[in-house]
Amino acid sequence: MSRARRLVLTALLTVLLAPHAPAGGLGGPAPWRALTPQGTWTPTTPAPPRACPALHLPATWDVRASVLADVTGDRTPECVLAVWRPWRNWPVARWSAHPTPITPNRDARGDSAHVAVLRPLPGGRYRELWVGSALHQPVTTLTVRPDGTLVTLETTYRAGRAAAAHALSEWRWTGFGFRLLRRVPTAARALTLDPLGRPAVR
Known part of the structure; x- marks a missing residue:
């Protein structure tokens, strides 16, 4: 066999036997994508909002x-938190023999997911403005758009707090709680804003 043919055969074997990179690149993090007002997804870059001070x-x-x-619209910023904590029933449950609607809203550890709105005070202190009941659709992470719209990624209690989300939801403050604006199916683990103030996930 000539030297030229040996070189061609060696190159061919190298290509055939080399490990293949996974589809879509070399296994790095997924690209960021933003949700448009029309409900479609478009590539984007992250522009995180302000961080809450230590409390x-x-x-x-x-x-x-x-x-x-400022999720409440009072022109004063609040600390908006996605919190998992030990489940507690509604106080009215002590006078009823029937289970409340939030009874199943907890994971195997007995924790439930909540959204908390706190007013930060000097020295790490805070005042509770609102802490919601145990959520039916537990929140894994959240952000707030420039217009005050709360955005959440949601999972299930069975999957757990570290699982990938199956939906993104947008909410508007009503004066005491939040009203759902829309819920969009998606698979994601991270949530932030993009330079246009749109929710961005990956």
Whole structure:
């Protein structure tokens, strides 16, 4: 066999036997994509909102995400938190023999997911403005758009707080709680904003 043919055969074997990179690149993080007002996804870059200052929170709170933003529309920024904490029933349950709607809203560890809106004060102190009941669709992370719209990624209690989300939801403050604006199916683990103030995930 001539030297030229040996070189060609060696090159061919190298290509055939070399390990293949996974589809879509070399296995790096997925690209960021933003949700448009029309409900479609488009490539984007992240532009995270302001971070919440350090607060002296209860030791039982597992804070999965926090942002500093005016979610209530009073022109004063609040700390908005995605929190998992030990499940507690509604106080009215003590006078009823029937289970409340939030009874199944907890994971195998007995924790439930909540959205908390806190007013940060000097020295790490805070005042609770609103802490919601145990969520039916537990939140893994959240952010707040420039117009005050709360954006959450949601999973299931069975999957757990570290699981990938199956939906993105947008909410508007009503004065005491949040009203759902839209819910879009998606698979994602990270959530932030993009330079246009749109929710961005990957």
